[in-house]
Amino acid sequence: MVFQKDYLILMASLHCSKKFYLSMMKNYSIGIDLGGTIIKTGLVLDNIIVAEITLNAQSQKGLQQNLLPIEVAINNLLQQQQITAANLKGIGSAFPGLVDSNAKKVLGINKKYDDAGEINLEQWVQQKWKTNFFIDNDARMAAVGEWKFGAGKGCDNMVAITIGTGIGSAAIIEGKLLRGKHFQAGVLGGHISLNYKGNTCTCGNIGFAEAEASTWNISEKIKKDALFLSSKLALEATLDFECLFKLAKENDALAVKIKNECLTIWSATFINLIHAYDPEIVVLSGGVLNSKDDIITPIQKQVDKYAWCPWGNVKVKASALINKAAILGVTYCLENKL
Numbered sequence: 001m002v003f004q005k006d007y008l009i010l011m012a013s014l015h016c017s018k019k020f021y022l023s024m025m026k027n028y029s030i031g032i033d034l035g036g037t038i039i040k041t042g043l044v045l046d047n048i049i050v051a052e053i054t055l056n057a058q059s060q061k062g063l064q065q066n067l068l069p070i071e072v073a074i075n076n077l078l079q080q081q082q083i084t085a086a087n088l089k090g091i092g093s094a095f096p097g098l099v100d101s102n103a104k105k106v107l108g109i110n111k112k113y114d115d116a117g118e119i120n121l122e123q124w125v126q127q128k129w130k131t132n133f134f135i136d137n138d139a140r141m142a143a144v145g146e147w148k149f150g151a152g153k154g155c156d157n158m159v160a161i162t163i164g165t166g167i168g169s170a171a172i173i174e175g176k177l178l179r180g181k182h183f184q185a186g187v188l189g190g191h192i193s194l195n196y197k198g199n200t201c202t203c204g205n206i207g208f209a210e211a212e213a214s215t216w217n218i219s220e221k222i223k224k225d226a227l228f229l230s231s232k233l234a235l236e237a238t239l240d241f242e243c244l245f246k247l248a249k250e251n252d253a254l255a256v257k258i259k260n261e262c263l264t265i266w267s268a269t270f271i272n273l274i275h276a277y278d279p280e281i282v283v284l285s286g287g288v289l290n291s292k293d294d295i296i297t298p299i300q301k302q303v304d305k306y307a308w309c310p311w312g313n314v315k316v317k318a319s320a321l322i323n324k325a326a327i328l329g330v331t332y333c334l335e336n337k338l
Contacts (some may be wrong), residue, residue: 026087028045028086029044029082029091029334030044030092031044031091031328032041032094032330033326033327034059034063034093034095035096036166037056037165039070040323041055042107043052043077043078043081044225047149047212049327050078056325059193071128089335090334090335091291092135092141092334093135094137095113096112097109097116099137101134101183104134107183108184108194110203111332126236137168139168139187139326142285143159143170143177144329144332145324145329145331146320146325147172148328150325151317152281152317153320155172156174157280158172159273159274159279159281159287161283163214163266164286164287164288165286166190166215167189167213167269169269170184170186171279173278176192178277190208190269190271191210193206193208194209209269218239218244218258219239219240231253232247232332233254233255241288244262245259245291247322259294263295263302266301267303271306280314280337281316282315283319284296286319289319299315
């Protein structure tokens with residue numbers, strides 16, 4: 001009887017050890033941040049990106065054309081860490097469009113990866129790696145990353161704004177990620193109309209923040225100005241925010257003018273989103289943070305002056321995770337329903 005009892009205890013112990021071992025095997029996850037300009041793929045362990053690969057996005061050619069390079073990148077990450085797909089808890093994708101995160105389907109696209117709505121990404125992941133899949137809007141996932149691990153940690157009322165190729169946004173309200181019935185709540189901050197006589201957005205509407213002050217249109221905005229030919233900007237090979245802010249520091253008249261216009265547009269966008277979602281902090285991320293010292297303080301001054309917040313002042317913060325927030329956000333959502 002003693003032998004049988006000891007045997008049963010041993011078998012139970014071995015079973016628990018096996019379960020523990022198998023659970024330990026699946027500690028990794030893959031996050032894919034599908035940007036309009038670059039695609040970032042990261043291998044995540046315990047909410048830390050341990051390895052990543054960056055690809056040039058060919059978003060104008062569609063998502064299907066990018067799937068093979070992404071597949072190669074994922075397999076390379078696994079090989080680098082000497083693990084297999086069996087070690088994965090899942091693969092998550094942050095996508096620059098409207099996404100039904102329940103059905104795991106892309107609903108709406110705006111001049112990036114135009115075929116994405118026709119592709120069953122969950123099926124692709126299952127076929128290639130036999131693991132779980134999750135997908136959501138990229139700005140929303142960046143907000144989750146900052147909320148859980150970055151500049152918004154500990155704050156359950158925040159707005160995140162990403163200024164890169166375009167302008168995206170997302171909101172956390174009372175500790176809940178805002179999605180809405182049709183999955184577009186909170187994420188269209190770049191499509192707030194600021195100038196009804198302004199530039200045409202890629203979506204066809206007029207005067208949006210994105211059409212007035214984002215990476216995809218800044219070159220045209222600069223070239224259209226009457227001061228362009230007399231500006232040092234005319235000598236630049238690439239007209240982007242980096243060179244704009246650099247030459248503004250050198251007091252180039254056009255650079256200063258466009259920089260100030262962009263700051264005014266971004267500030268108005270921040271204030272509109274503050275009025276809409278009642279956050280305590282707003283976190284800014286995206287490529288413009290290369291010039292964060294010239295951006296955060298002016299926007300904070302405008303927010304303090306014009307945001308109607310009788311309770312106090314909304315704090316404007318720079319991203320603590322920079323270009324890693326969306327990857328950490330989407331891999332967090334693989335296991336946590338928000």
